[in-house]
Amino acid sequence: xxxxxxxxxxxxxxxxxxxxxxxxxxxxxxxxxxxxxxxxxxxxxxxxxxxxxxxxxxxxxxxxxxxxxxxxxxxxxxxxxxxxxxxxxxxxxxxxxxxxxxxxxxxxxxxxxxxxxxxxxxxxxxxxxxxxxxxxxxxxxxxxxxxxxxxxxxxxxxxxxxxxxxxxxxxxxxxxxxxxxxxxxxxxxxxxxxxxxxxxxxxxxxxxxxxxxxxxxxxxxxxxxxxxxxxxxxxxxxxxxxxxxxxxxxxxxxxxxxxxxxxxxxxxxxxxxxxxxx
Numbered sequence: 001x002x003x004x005x006x007x008x009x010x011x012x013x014x015x016x017x018x019x020x021x022x023x024x025x026x027x028x029x030x031x032x033x034x035x036x037x038x039x040x041x042x043x044x045x046x047x048x049x050x051x052x053x054x055x056x057x058x059x060x061x062x063x064x065x066x067x068x069x070x071x072x073x074x075x076x077x078x079x080x081x082x083x084x085x086x087x088x089x090x091x092x093x094x095x096x097x098x099x100x101x102x103x104x105x106x107x108x109x110x111x112x113x114x115x116x117x118x119x120x121x122x123x124x125x126x127x128x129x130x131x132x133x134x135x136x137x138x139x140x141x142x143x144x145x146x147x148x149x150x151x152x153x154x155x156x157x158x159x160x161x162x163x164x165x166x167x168x169x170x171x172x173x174x175x176x177x178x179x180x181x182x183x184x185x186x187x188x189x190x191x192x193x194x195x196x197x198x199x200x201x202x203x204x205x206x207x208x209x210x211x212x213x214x215x216x217x218x219x220x221x222x223x224x225x226x227x228x229x230x231x232x233x234x235x236x237x238x239x240x241x242x243x244x245x246x247x248x249x250x251x252x253x254x255x256x257x258x259x260x261x262x263x264x265x266x267x268x269x270x271x272x273x274x275x276x277x278x
Contacts, residue, residue: 001055002053002054002055003053003054003055003056003058003079003080004033004051004052004053004079004080005051005052005053005056005058005061005077005078005079005080006049006050006051006076006077006078006080006265006266007021007048007049007050007051007052007061007065007075007076007077007078008048008049008075008076008078008266008269009021009046009047009048009049009050009065009069009073009074009075010045010046010047010073010074010075010269010271011045011046011069011070011072011073011074011075012044012045012046012070012072012073013039013044013045013046014046014070017046017048017068017069018037018048020068020069021048021050021065021068021069023068024061024064024065024068025050025052028054028056028061028064029054029055030052030053030054030056031052031053031054032050032051032052033051033052033053034049034050034051035048035049035050035051036048036049036050036278037049038276038278040271040276043271043272045271047269047271047276047278049266049267049269049278058077058079061077062075062077065077076266078266082109082110082111083109083110083111083160083161083264084110084111084112084113084158084159084160084161085110085111085112085113085159085160085161085162085163085260086112086113086114086115086116086154086157086159086161086162086163087099087112087114087115087116087162087163087165088115088116088117088150088162088163088164088165088167089115089116089117089118089122089165089166089167090117090118090119090166090167090168090169091119091121091122091166091168092166092168092249093122093125094166094249094252094253095165095166095186095249095252095253095256096115096122096125096126096165096166097125098253098256098257099112099163099165099256099257099260100112100125100126100129100131102257103129104129108257108260108264109261109264109265110160110260110264112129112131113132113157113158113159114131114132114133114134114153114157114159115131115132115133115134116133116134116136116150116153116154117133117134117135117136118135118136118137118138118146118167118169119135119137120135120137123135134153136149136150136153138169143169143170143172144172144174147171147172147174147175150175151175151178154179160182161182161183161184161263161264162179162182162183162184163184163256163260164183164184164185164186164218165186165256166186166188166252167185170222171183171218173220176218176219176220177220181217181270183217183218184215184216184217184218184228184256184259184260184263185215185216185217185218185223185225186213186214186215186252186255186256186259187199187213187214187215187216187223188213188245188248188249188252201241203241203244204239204240204241204244207237208235209234209235209236210232210233210234210235211232211233211235211244211247211248211251212230212231212232212233212248212251212255213230213231213248213251213252213254213255213256214227214229214230214255215227215228215229215230215255215256215258215259215260216228217270217275219273224273225273226270226271226272226273226274226275227274227275228259228262228263228268228275228277229255229256229258229259229262230255231251231254231255231258232251233247233248233250233251235247262277
């Protein structure tokens with residue numbers, strides 16, 4: 001049976017790596033549909049993303065690659081399949097609604113397994129798309145207790161990524177560590193500018209001429225995780241902060257969609273606190 005897989009390789013740079021890896025593909029009679037490489041010369045790190053098709057066993061291909069790669073190489077052979085996501089929300093609907101519509105139209109190459117909200121206000125919207133909604137209130141609970149309740153739901157769901165679609169709560173170190181490199185956030189600012197709350201008010205007070213949005217992986221450093229995608233639009237002195245916010249919501253939707261597309265297609269390598277995008 002013919003398989004299709006994405007081979008992702010992250011290792012110390014060494015002479016002849018491309019030749020050794022390509023020879024394994026050739027010896028296994030695999031066709032290279034797409035290939036991208038990058039070397040971070042400062043860190044002496046090699047990155048490679050290759051899409052291959054042919055008849056092969058996933059574990060056997062991994063074993064052969066291991067023999068050709070430097071010690072401690074990080075590599076994956078990912079068979080093509082639809083990813084699964086869980087979305088976390090608070091009250092704002094624009095980012096969530098955009099994802100739901102893209103999913104309904106077949107543009108989002110992933111299945112939405114559940115939406116979890118700390119308020120119930122978006123339940124009606126989610127139910128219209130026949131997606132399970134779980135209301136996990138935060139009132140009356142400590143931050144840790146609230147997240148434990150969320151994690152009890154996540155334990156019952158099969159998913160690849162958690163998408164924070166305007167989830168307006170700071171996550172604890174425990175939660176972030178449990179789902180390391182699996183949490184994607186959309187921040188309503190062109191990071192690293194205007195970190196934290198009310199970025200549009202901050203931008204308005206500074207008299208900025210562009211506003212933007214940033215999608216990034218979540219780490220324990222607030223709004224400072226590895227950046228996946230960004231974009232900006234122009235504004236001017238005629239905009240008050242509410243108008244900036246309305247305009248910014250459109251950018252947020254586009255940036256989050258772009259980031260999800262990159263991640264769902266395994267095009268993102270995390271390298272320290274930055275990303276390599278293929």
